Every structure is written in structure tokens, then in C-alpha cells.
Amino acid sequence: MNNDPALIDEILRTAKTIAVVGMSDKTGRASHHIGRYLAENGYRVLPVNPALGEILGMKSYPDLDAAQAAALKETGKGIDLVDVFRASEFVPPIVDDVIRLKIPYLWLQDGVIHEEAVARARAAGVKCIQNDCIFREHSARPHLHTPR
Numbered sequence: 109m110n111n112d113p114a115l116i117d118e119i120l121r122t123a124k125t126i127a128v129v130g131m132s133d134k135t136g137r138a139s140h141h142i143g144r145y146l147a148e149n150g151y152r153v154l155p156v157n158p159a160l161g162e163i164l165g166m167k168s169y170p171d172l173d174a175a176q177a178a179a180l181k182e183t184g185k186g187i188d189l190v191d192v193f194r195a196s197e198f199v200p201p202i203v204d205d206v207i208r209l210k211i212p213y214l215w216l217q218d219g220v221i222h223e224e225a226v227a228r229a230r231a232a233g234v235k236c237i238q239n240d241c242i243f244r245e246h247s248a249r250p251h252l253h254t255p256r
Contacts, residue, residue, distance in 0.1 A: 123188035130193035131155035139193035172205040189213040
């Protein structure tokens with residue numbers, strides 16, 4: 109899988125509000141660590157996990173619709189990026205939501221691959237990264253490390 113480094117740079121530079129779908133409150137989970145890392149590096153993180161009310165002091169939303177509504181109400185701007193920590197078979201309905209909510213970027217973490225859903229997202233104008241780690245990509249770009 110070959111992701112465009114220029115697109116990765118664009119996403120990491122321009123996204124301000126990131127919905128982390130599947131974020132966990134378990135400290136050993138990658139989604140917990142990466143959600144915290146993104147928040148500590150100046151991004152506004154909206155955890156999306158219907159089983160949890162709060163993660164790391166941040167309100168958790170049951171779905172992307174609720175997270176998008178909160179982002180619009182609080183800042184006047186919606187979600188910029190959806191970062192997915194769910195199994196690949198759950199990607200198609202997430203893509204449906206991303207397209208419907210007009211979210212410009214989609215990032216599927218390591219091991220999360222769904223070519224058909226990503227092709228649909230791209231055809232709808234969503235810029236996508238799949239099977240890559242946002243933490244690894246961000247940490248490899250020192251110019252992005254100061255909180256914004």
C-alpha cells in the first residue's frame with residue numbers, strides 16, 4: 109500500500125479537528141495512546157465510541173453525527189479528519205457517514221484496509237490514507253511537533 113507523502117503532510121498540517129472512531133479508554137490500546145498524542149500535539153480530538161461517555165477527560169460521542177454536531181456547535185466548523193481504529197469490515201458504514209457529513213479527510217490506521225470503501229470515498233472527493241499510522245507519520249515530521 110502506497111500512501112502519498114504529500115497528502116499525509118497536507119492532512120497533518122490542515123486538519124484541526126479529528127474524530128477518533130474506536131478510541132478506547134484502555135491505556136494499553138493504540139487508539140488511547142494515539143488519541144492522547146494527537147490532543148497533546150494541538151489537534152482537537154473527538155473520541156467516537158458509543159460504549160463510553162468520556163475518554164481522557166474528553167466527551168465521547170456515540171457516532172460521527174453526534175461528533176459533527178458538537179464540532180459545528182462549539183467551533184462553527186465540522187470535523188476535518190476521521191481517524192479509524194475499527195476492524196476493516198466496519199469501514200463501509202463509516203465511509204457512508206464521512207461522505208454524507210462532507211468530512212474532507214479519512215485515515216485508516218495500520219491493518220485497516222477496505223479498497224472498495226476507500227474507492228467510494230475518493231470518488232466522492234474524500235482524501236484518504238489507509239493502512240498507516242497517524243502517530244508514526246506525525247512523529248516523523250518534527251516541524252509539526254509544537255502544539256498549534
